[in-house]
Amino acid sequence: MSSVAPTRQDVQMQLAEKAQRNPEFRKALLADPKAALAEEFGIPALPTDLDVIVLEESTDQLYLVIPAGDRESPQSEQPSMVDTRWI
Numbered sequence: 001m002s003s004v005a006p007t008r009q010d011v012q013m014q015l016a017e018k019a020q021r022n023p024e025f026r027k028a029l030l031a032d033p034k035a036a037l038a039e040e041f042g043i044p045a046l047p048t049d050l051d052v053i054v055l056e057e058s059t060d061q062l063y064l065v066i067p068a069g070d071r072e073s074p075q076s077e078q079p080s081m082v083d084t085r086w087i
Contacts, residue, residue, distance in 0.1 A: 015037075033052040033054045034052050037052060
């Protein structure tokens, strides 16, 4: 039996839903995203070279995040949406 790794979108959706339901988690995620994510995923820490930015949308703001990668590269060659080093 093989398990499929969650996509980045799956992880983001789960985190957003938890932040919506849990005010303390939301506050921790906004204050120190790396510590909140490390605790959520049960790992000692996220890599020091990884920047994590959490933004809170409002009714008059919308944030669009586009994946990194060379526009000339086929989708299959672009980096994975979820880096399994930290989840």
